[in-house]
Amino acid sequence: MTVVIHSPPHDEGPSLLLRLWTEEDIPELIDAYRDPVMRRWTRFHVDDEQDARRWIxxxxxxxxxxxxxxxxxxxxxxxxxxxxANVVVKGLVAGGGSADVGYWTTREARGRGIAGRALESLTTWAFDRFARQGLDTLRLLHQVDNHASCRVAQKCGYVLEEVVPAHPPFPNDGHVHVRRAPRGMPGR
Known part of the structure; x- marks a missing residue:
C-alpha cells in the first residue's frame, strides 16, 4: 500500500512529504528518540534497532x-x-464518528512550524478520506503542561473542549482539543 500526502512549500518552510514508515527510517527513528523532550511526551520509547523494528x-x-x-x-x-515528524490517526472504527490524532517532531524540527503543517495535512486527508464513512470529529489529547502541543492544536483549529484527569501512563491532567469536519462534507 502506498499513501503519500504532499504538503506544499509554505511561508514557514519547504514542502513536507507524509508517507508510510519503512525500515530505512530505523536510524533516524532511533536518533529521534534520543531526545529527552520527546521521551517525556511519548509512551513507547525506541532505544535500539530492535525497538525501532517493533515500533515500525x-x-x-x-x-x-x-x-x-x-x-x-x-x-x-x-x-x-x-x-x-510522525503524525497518526488512531481509533478509527468503520462508521465511527470520531478518531484521535497525535504527532511528535524531532528536535531539529521544533520551532519551524512543521508540527502544525503536518497535523493540518493529516487532518485534511483524514476528513477527505473518511467523512463519507461517518468521520465527523478528530480529537487531540495532550498533557496540560505540554504548552507547545496546545499551541499547535489551536493553530490547526482544534478547539479546547475539556480537561480530563490524569490516567496512567500519563502523570498529569490532559487537554482534549477537537476539530470537526468542514460543513458540506459528506456525513455533515
Missing part, C-alpha cells in the same frame, strides 16, 4: 487493521529526505 511493525499493523494510520513526515533535502 506496529505502524504497519495499524495500516493492515485500518485502526492506526501513521505517517513518517519527511523534509526533502538535497536529493534525500530527512525525518522530521
Amino acid at each position: 511493525e506496529l505502524q504497519w499493523k495499524g495500516w493492515q487493521d485500518g485502526d492506526r494510520l501513521s505517517f513518517a513526515v519527511v523534509e526533502p533535502e538535497g536529493g534525500r529526505s530527512r525525518l522530521v
Whole structure:
C-alpha cells in the first residue's frame, strides 16, 4: 500500500512529504528518540534497532487493521529526505464518528512550524478520506503542561473542549482539543 500526502512549500518552510514508515527510517527513528523532550511526551520509547523494528511493525499493523494510520513526515533535502515528524490517526472504527490524532517532531524540527503543517495535512486527508464513512470529529489529547502541543492544536483549529484527569501512563491532567469536519462534507 502506498499513501503519500504532499504538503506544499509554505511561508514557514519547504514542502513536507507524509508517507508510510519503512525500515530505512530505523536510524533516524532511533536518533529521534534520543531526545529527552520527546521521551517525556511519548509512551513507547525506541532505544535500539530492535525497538525501532517493533515500533515500525506496529505502524504497519495499524495500516493492515485500518485502526492506526501513521505517517513518517519527511523534509526533502538535497536529493534525500530527512525525518522530521510522525503524525497518526488512531481509533478509527468503520462508521465511527470520531478518531484521535497525535504527532511528535524531532528536535531539529521544533520551532519551524512543521508540527502544525503536518497535523493540518493529516487532518485534511483524514476528513477527505473518511467523512463519507461517518468521520465527523478528530480529537487531540495532550498533557496540560505540554504548552507547545496546545499551541499547535489551536493553530490547526482544534478547539479546547475539556480537561480530563490524569490516567496512567500519563502523570498529569490532559487537554482534549477537537476539530470537526468542514460543513458540506459528506456525513455533515
